[in-house]
Amino acid sequence: MKCSQSYVELMHKYLDEEIGVEEEKQLKNHLNECSSCLNHFQELEKAIAFVQSTTHIHAPLNFTNSVMNRLPKEKRLVVYRR
């Protein structure tokens, strides 16, 4: 049996932290009873965890220098003042 799409919508509301107290109770009760929705919910949580597990990567060495070298030439006035 396929459950109503409204439970999937509640899952997304939950994940966006926009679920109300009553709705959350309703969702949790349903997940206790319905293994296919529970599975769906766990797959969503796993997908998010995987994406969040991507290690933070850093800009290449000399990045700032490369940018600064590509900027248009500075206005003469400011160079003069320094």
Added chain:
Amino acid sequence: MDALIEKRIKQVKKGDQNAFSEIVELFKDKVFQLCYRMVGNRHDAEDIAQEAFIRAYINIHTYDMNRKFSTWLYRIATNLSIDRLRKRKPDYFLDAEIEGTEGLTMYSQIPSDDLKPEEMVESLEFQEWIQKEINELPVSYRSVIVLKYIEELSLKEIGEILDLPIGTVKTRIHRGREALRKRLRKI
């Protein structure tokens, strides 16, 4: 932090280029990461991230000091990334497989013997696999997923960066999550 950025931007607006290098230093990793997760390779990411800073510098007079600088900067970087993706052949990022990887699945890429879950997640193969899966998402979902789950921005900021109403941002995040769920559940 915000006060420092504000000060540097005022200096840049007066034409002081040195002040801009500090801004690049502060934001380079975030901007590079955003571009990398969007376009999927370091070479293009570096090119686009540099271009984003150069455009920010040239157009600094259009930046409204009352708004968050990072949002403005990320918007430039995101738009450049999306432009770059559009210029590629459409099938390149929609469903084409990368040359030489046909038929490869997560199972064939990960050494399966006795890796603990946390070791697996940290492995280079896993990281490359996740990036590949992110790259398979349609651009409209990819951008919201990257901004929300990798850059950890609020829905409001994401809306400002992509110039979309919050309702649309939410719908795309929901669909993006469902698309990821279908792709990632096999493991």
